[in-house]
Amino acid sequence: MDKLVTGAKPTRLNIEGTTQSWAKSRDNSDATALVYRPALVIESSVNFRSLRAGLNHSEERSHSAWLPDGDYAIDWDSAAVDFDELKISSEPDPALGYRPRSYQTTAADIDQYAAELMEKLVRAERLSIFFNPVFGLFSAPDDPLEDFLARVADAALGRVEPELRQLRNRFELQLEQVREAQTEKGSLAEGVNLESFISNKLHFFESENRLAGMFSTLAGAVFGTSEPRSQTEEYTASETELREDLERVEQEASEALRALYDEYLTLANEYDVFEIGLQADNIQVMRRILLWVPTDL
16 A cells, blocks of 8 residues: 655656646544545536527536546546635645555546546537427526516517407407497487486496406406406396496407407417537547545545
């Protein structure tokens, strides 16, 4: 078994083309119980491309794995360090020795380990973004789902707004037809007084306001489709037919708007996860580091 070398790096691991660095031990660690263990860190730039998504996105990645003993294979599935907590020094801690193992790694071995990592990235690495198939919308990398769905909702609103206007015109026409029927009925009736005339006008005014509230936006559908009918609105016995006609128009408008809002919700919440893989020529190794990491004896 190799003897621990205190404060000095093993000369046999001066690997050509590979920078050496030392990870700092945690402040609360007992230096007498730690030794340096070698890990290989590869820093790379990866480029995700997709013509369909119109995406050309680059990221820098860092991967680590323990340097294998002897002829063992390197294990890129088990990270050697947590990069979020990693602090690096250009010089070793003189209080720490080195793990007694037979490390015979060469520059050719480092090349092989890097090639194995590249193969792993091509095989398994994916960039996931959100996709709406109805409008052909893609999210940007790292976009929160709620932000993407807000964009989809805007597109969905643009899709249903023309139909919303058509519905409004349709039911305003129906209301006008009821008005014309009432006007014709009044012209044929005898003894129509001013009070009845004003009452009819008020009922049409209230109904028009409710329809306008429903179709001003889709908010009417969200909050029950229509404004509640006024509790103080009263009809006389002679206005029974008018009341039924106005209620019918408003009820049909309410149902049509609810159906349109359901369609809007379906469009606004539609999304899939779209994955983009890597090609070997879209991975560039920027730096290879032999990192000495303080570990338990």
